[in-house]
Amino acid sequence: MKSFMKSPVSISVALAGGWLILLAYIFDLDALRTQVLGWVVLVAAAGLLLGVLNLAAVHFGKLRSGTRNALYSFLLIISMFITFVVVATLGPGHEASQWIFTNIQLPVEASLMAVMAVTLVFAAARLLSRRTDLFAILFVVFAVITLAGSGPLLGFNIPLVGDVLRPWVTQVLAGAGARGILIGVSLGTIATGLRVLLAADKPYGA
Amino acid sequence: MDIGMLFIVMLFVGVMLFFANQARRQKGRNLRDIPAFYKLQGALEVAVEDGTRLHVAIGRSDITSPQSAAALVGLSMLRRIATVASESDNPPVSTSGNGLLAILAQDTLRATYSQLGLFGAFENDLGRVTGLTPFSYAAGTIHLIRDEEVSGNVMAGTFGEEAALIAGAGERRQILTLAGSDTLTGQAVLVATAHEPLIGEELYAGGSYLGAGAMHDASLHAQDVARWLVALGLIGGALLGLLGGLAG
């Protein structure tokens, strides 16, 4: 009640929106649900733009304060501006837009993916050095089995591993574990959502 | 009208309210040990003493998707961490890979500092977007961990395989990385790369273990009850199917 008195509008809007969608699901109010979802989609699209602005603001602040890596912030802002102008004026399908995507964004992200592959291999190799418990040992064993069954090792498919062992691990063990984890995640999601609907959680800062 | 869904919702709400009422009557809390959260409290104390900064990554989920629940947990943890670390010279900073989440993080920090009477300590860039694709988000966050005197790394939200890069940055700085994701890929990656991975629903217990309030405790107990009910239902269904198969 105290927080409601401080931020009555935001709490009211949040509660009304949440309960409206939930009740629309329960009572099959499709028209209402579609209408509200339309608003949500618009807000989400605006959120993307806000994210871009936030990113630019953060790096502009870094640039202005002259921090150690201000040069990178400068490059980011310049790149962002050029990309925005090109895509907004020529469209995403234009050759210039495609050139930026194919020759800048794609290689950069692919490089990060390669770094991640090295990081994961190294982390998995060190896992048993950091902690030696049953859980970690099982993790490493099944990771090796799954990898070994995913493709040819030294040019050859290892018998049984790719055809029998790996499918059993991924579809039975991993599948069962995944379902259990997903049930837990779903229950957590429900509980979190209900906390918001009961105004016990106010992520909107009220 | 979906009576079943209405029943489940009302049952869940009822159980939560029951446990919330119980929690107000009882002294002390009955939670199982999750060592990761005790270590987080230790990292918080170190950050306050050292004047260093905690980083809270709340992921890249879309706020309109079911994955937003993980981000909401991250926001609850951010609020608690900001409250405790408010005495530190460097207030905690939050990163996200989604514009709306960044706004929510800013709102959370703003409200927290306002309630503490420290509104002057709030700055908008304490809740920031570091990238709008998963890997660009990770790349931006790596720089933050490296450059801004971060002494603790909390990841609570939706992360995929890019979590390896963020957790790896914490590893290279040799700081505590407590990480939980609602995605199975993210959890698998974090088991190998994070110091303290949160598996499954442990992520959703974050607010409760950081003392976010009675309703967080109550919802945790409600989850436990629901999980037992689901487990009993699964076992019962399997037995019935087995019996049916045998009879048929």
Added chain:
Amino acid sequence: MGYASDDLPDWLKDLGSSSLPSEPEPERRAAARAASEPVPDWMASPAEPPARPESIFGDEEEGEGDVPDWLAGIRQAEGRPPDAPPPSPIQPPAPQETDNGDWLESIRKRESGSLPASDLPADDGDFMNRIKAMQSEDSAGDEDASQDWLAGLPTPEPAADASIFGGESPGQPDWMSGIQGEEPPPIEDKPDWLKGVGSGIGKGFTGDLPAGGPAWMDAPDAGADDGPLWPAEESARASEAVSQEFPGLPKEPAAPSWLGDLQPTEPSSGGAFTASEFEEATSEVFKLDSGELPDWLAQISPEDALPPPVEPQPAARPSGTPFDTGDLAPAELPSWLQAMRPVGPVGLEDLPEAERGEEERIGPLAGLAGVLPAEPDIVQFGRPSSASVGLQLNDVQRTYAVQLAQMVAAEAEAHPPRRISLALPQRAARLAIAILMLLFVAAPTYLLGNFSSLPQGPGQLPPAEIQAALDIANGLNAGDAVLVAVDYQPALAGEVEAAAMGVIDHMIIQGARLVMLSTLPTGPGQIQHFMTGTQSLNHPDYQLNSSYYNLGYLSGGSAGLLQLANDPRAALPVQLDDGRDVWAEPALAALFRLRDFKAIVVLTDDADTARAWVEQVQPALVDPLSGATTPLLVVSSAQAEPLLYPYLNNEPSQIQGLVAGLRGAAYYEANIRELNARRYWDAYGAGLTLGVATIAVGAVLGLSRNLLGGRRKTAGGRK
């Protein structure tokens, strides 16, 4: 020259007004000073001041800018304005007539009777008394000149009897270290803060405040920028809140009460006003509760620190007129200061009255006699004695003093960011893995060719999920519309595009019209990249907006998918470049619902994205009347494969076909035609081999090391 009140930080405004003393200058001291005091050159403010280095604060007349709050508070409590210099033992040179507003010039004028007392800085008496007191000491002693503002002075020798204020302690306050300055510095070396002191004292508190201010004062919240993140009051509230939340949280060591109470109280916005308004406002501010004040300061009532009402006064008092102490009660020494009183074989109380010296009236030493021995009526020139202010300390007291000074200095030090880097072996291992990975992946692609065996040998059948995907594509006819969601991020384009290439190629061969969209912001570009990069070579006639359509980005995540399931046209109202509605195109004109498509294909790297399609879209693919289902085919990264099997193996299944990773693509292409999967297969296998070997070796090493280490520990424990 003073300060414009609107340019001053609030804490400085408060200090300025509250420091106005009420006591007039004793005439006897003035007369003696007028007769004998030479004003040093650097104090005499020549008519044309020599060129000086430009102040970092901009306007060099603004006075000192780096006086710490606690020091300003002490000065304020002593009755000196915060920007006034500390009591200095430096002997002023002979009076010279100058035409600037130097504060010593004001003193000389007052002494000579040429300036009304009301125009004089009200704190001269106290300030000059101290100067005289210092000057009256034996000038043979040594002193320390470590003070910044006396940097231009000759470096004196260290004091023979070390004391915390005597000169040897490195942590001694700057203002104290300069007390025993030997000679007046030249005017060129006059510090910035001192350059404006004279004018500041002369006019700053009696006339209008000027508008100019240094840059650091211009910022309305300069204190917030440069000092702690939040004021002490807010910090106290935060501390209380945190204490309630985490009772076990360790606390910062509490600052001494006298130090905490000297901190500025509360920022406020400033505005230009006259001196009388300034005094009135600041007098209100400084009516502090006794609980906020240190004990010794609490004894001074606010009225004591306020200037008396301006009234006509004689230009000079008769010599010998005592100080007007007013209502000032003698203060009690705090215990820490009492402990530092001079000790010796003979206490002050044992001395005859005449030898005790004059009793201090204000400041931390108020009420004590002879602490700073002085002969106020006799001014001697020369080097002040080191023993004049040197306190005699025993070892314990000296240790405490040094520790206190070190603590204060340590608090002011900025902690350098901790730069922790990985140990060299780890970095080397990472680098080695990266290089080997590069070699292993590149070598088969460029040096070797098709040396690995494909997963599906001749005569073998593909897995069921691959066969289902093949059946879906085989069931397409020319002109059938297929919705393709390109929902993978650019980082995984290499894998997913290789996996999807065969499937899309197969559908194009079947004559399907692809309608493509994405729920990722990078999707529109990704669609074009995929189609031009993988299909244009094999299908050059398959063109955008005639053979396939790019509907672009669908925002909203799951909500957007739900809207798409409900009404695709409303969810994606797309216009072509010429303004035509894309849904009016002949190939799409008959599409109103998702189940009007012949198939839905989701290309994704993320199991959760696939799950969102299953949860939000798949129910809309089932015809409620007939029960017929539009097939949902998922082409995914290998990492998502285990998480998608539950949807595939459900009964009825929610995913009708699955092609996962390069392995799935190899199966698929083995049944249609060889494309990229075959090209990547060897490099993929080489990378896998290296990964498996590295993990296995690392695991064995780590396990053996930990087990052996555990045994050694156990053995060591037994011994």
